[in-house]
Amino acid sequence: MNSYEVSTLKKGLLILDLLREKHALTLTEIMEELSMNKTSVFRMLYTLEKMNYVTKHNKYYHLNSHIFRNEHLYWHHDIQWASLIAPYHLARQEQITTYIGILEDCEMVIKNVIREPFEQPAFHAIDSRTPMHSSALGKVVLAHLSPDRQQAMLNNMELHTYTTETFYDYGLLIPHLQVIKAQGYAVDNEETNLGKCCIAVPIYLNKEAIGAIAFHGTTEQIKKNAIRSYVKKLVEASQQMTVEINYLLD
Structure with a gap:
């Protein structure tokens, strides 16, 4: 990794990119997609949810539609x-x-x-x-x-x-x-x-x-x-x- 990169921030952004691509995923699915451990994924999802970037419905996480609007969707x-x-x-x-x-x-x-x-x-x-x-x-x-x-x-x-x-x-x-x-x-x-x-x-x-x-x-x-x-x-x-x-x- 480049010495200027922040590892935790990069992983959090990867989660946001993944949710934009896959639309809605469970914690386990995110772990498998990004090859990350459960504790790290949980902590990042918890933080993103607290900051209102991500919302959770039942067991699925997805981007907050008030913040992220996909220009390809009508x-x-x-x-x-x-x-x-x-x-x-x-x-x-x-x-x-x-x-x-x-x-x-x-x-x-x-x-x-x-x-x-x-x-x-x-x-x-x-x-x-x-x-x-x-x-x-x-x-x-x-x-x-x-x-x-x-x-x-x-x-x-x-x-x-x-x-x-x-x-x-x-x-x-x-x-x-x-x-x-x-x-x-x-x-x-x-x-x-x-x-x-x-x-x-x-x-x-x-x-x-x-x-x-x-x-x-x-x-x-x-x-x-x-x-x-x-x-x-x-x-x-x-x-x-x-x-x-x-x-x-x-």
């Missing part, structure tokens, strides 16, 4: 969607691809996709669109809009057919949306892509549904008898996201 209405921690915890825990979509004008826009190994956003998928009437993300938000806003969107929406399972009849879609609102979640069971299933719940801000979080996988991965269990975990993540969003907007 900000929308002051929310850095790909920086929210709860979806990464959820995706890693369940080992299932996780989507975040928000309502922009009359479209559902994807703001984050977390695929295996569940550490970084799939940047190429951010800002893509998903159908309002067939995707779980779109349907669950559409179902939770006010009646007037929902009707206005339906009046201006073409019900394109993507598979044989797609709802293309307004007479069938409207009662389907009523069921979704009552149960609190939506399922896209091969309505957008054959062989694929998606489960989504709303994300709320100021008690208004502004988007949705969803699990996406094959019909073999997401079994019908596991849907309610997945919904419970998605709801918990959605609630955590609301807390994070409110913190970011303070």
Whole structure:
């Protein structure tokens, strides 16, 4: 090491760089990535947390979003969607691809996709669109809009057919949306892509549904008898996201 370098400071900066790259890591994962002992990593994380450079949620450490804003991540209405921690915890825990979509004008826009190994956003998928009437993300938000806003969107929406399972009849879609609102979640069971299933719940801000979080996988991965269990975990993540969003907007 260069005689002018400060070893402890350098190690602390390496931790910050690692968290910027990997997004959220446990103490053990940081130890393994940097080949450092537990005591040193713990003391540096403790110091960084006390100085508010790093925050901890459950067992995961991540950069404080108020201080570190990744210029490569898209900000929308002051929310850095790909920086929210709860979806990464959820995706890693369940080992299932996780989507975040928000309502922009009359479209559902994807703001984050977390695929295996569940550490970084799939940047190429951010800002893509998903159908309002067939995707779980779109349907669950559409179902939770006010009646007037929902009707206005339906009046201006073409019900394109993507598979044989797609709802293309307004007479069938409207009662389907009523069921979704009552149960609190939506399922896209091969309505957008054959062989694929998606489960989504709303994300709320100021008690208004502004988007949705969803699990996406094959019909073999997401079994019908596991849907309610997945919904419970998605709801918990959605609630955590609301807390994070409110913190970011303070």
